[in-house]
Amino acid sequence: MLEIFFPFSECTAFFVLIGLGLFLLFSRDGRIPTWYHLDLLMVLAWVPLPDYEVGDLAITMILGWLPLFYWIPRLLYLFMRDPRPEAEVRLTTRHLKVLAGFAAAYLVFLALISPRPFGEFGEYEYHLSDSAMLAYSGADHILAGQLPYPEGAVEFKGNHSYGPAYFALFVPVAYLFPEVDPHYAYCLGARLYAILLALAGAAALLHLGRRLGGPRIGWGWAVFWLASPYLHNSVYWAQASHLLPGVLTAVALAAAFHSPKLGGAALGLVASVSYYPLLFLPFLARASGRFLAFASACAVVIAGFFLPIVIAHNGLTRFFRHVIFMEGTLVGQEEWSPWSPWAQYPALAPVRTVLMVAYILILAFAFVWAFRHTVSLRAAVAGSAIVVAGFQIWKEHAPGRYHLWLFPLLLVLVLWPKERATADLRT
Secondary structure (H helix, E strand, O other), X not given: OHHHHOOOOOOXXXXXXXXXXXXXXXXXXXXXXXHHHHHHHXXXXXXXXXXXXXXXXHHHHHHHHHHHHHXXXXXXXXXXXXXXXXXXXXXXXXXXXXXXXXXXHHHHHHHHHOOOOOEEEOXXXXXXXXXXXXXXXXXXXXXXXXXXXXXXXXXXXXXXXXXXXXXXXXXXXXXXXXXXXXXXXOOHHHHHHXXXXXXXXXXXXXXXXXXXXXXXXXHHHXXXXXXXXXXXXXXXXXXXXXXXXXXXXXXXXXXHHHOHHHXXXXXXXXXXXXXXXXXXXXXXXXXXXXXXXXXXXXXXXXXXXXXXHHHOXXXXXXXXXXXXXXXXXXXXXXXXXXXXXXXXXXXXXXXXXXXXXXXXHHHHHHHHHHHHOOOOHHHHHHHHHHHHHHHHHHOOOOOOHHHHOHHHHHHHHHOOEOOOOOOOOOO
């Protein structure tokens, strides 16, 4: 009976109901649909696919990818035009706090009570994501005074493809909750870490929403984040490789609103976890009004994390071997290819090439536009979302649960407050 409450089951009705509830909570009154309603609907477009592997891959791979055909041109329009915001929240702040409490409790339930094992990957059965298990491995290397990128031959199950900050931020977890073999242990530390990250993302969105639109918008954003099936999916896996950059993206947005230096440092942290968020820099730095200060803070943080790799013996070789292995040599191989629209439909390979070239041209255009026009924070969010949405073209995975990165950007962009906060922001 409990399987209905877990993302990795064949029953998606529970999560579809959550998505419907979020749509009704934020949809505006009025019988005439607007672009806002369609944007809000498309934010939730991946909700029916909490685990696309349980369905027919030939269908779910396409369903997972189709929303990108909406978002990439729509994001480019929002980036260039910055239209009038329309977001509203139907409930009072008090009711939103109650909903946030229930949503947080459900996340704790997912993280601590998940069935084991729940996932199969080749010959392995996992009760946590492979990224959580690799986080233990990399953090243990750091605690032993070594780089998180081991020497020797790189195998898939031992590949450390994430940035150095990914492992460094996991060090306290590995120190306080050590595991001899995380592949089979309960891994309380990883589960608590997932809960902490989910709450940190909510806090960042709550803070930014309060500053921009008042308490009700702030709590509305927090509810949308905590109740999102995308977050449920990642917390259930303790999927740190999704949670950490997604949360840090929300933190970077909140920090950029306050200070160019804080925003740049936060973006440097995101880019030191997973690399391509560095492409957010032209947009967020321009929106901050102090491009050099923002970029300098970002560079300092990145340099701090990568300096040990540069000065260590064979450090860069080991780093690139691990990174290139995942992003290069696994492309099209058996482990990943079934979960890709390109593998399900080989005839689409030329289409993929065309889309990749189009993505590069769109990014180049957006960068030039950002340097020739005034960029608001909301437009910067749209530009950053273009980076994430278009980057999926390069990936071997179908969109769906991998969109926790994109989710906070879309949430902030679409649910931008209709009116600027004027009340006392401390209430």
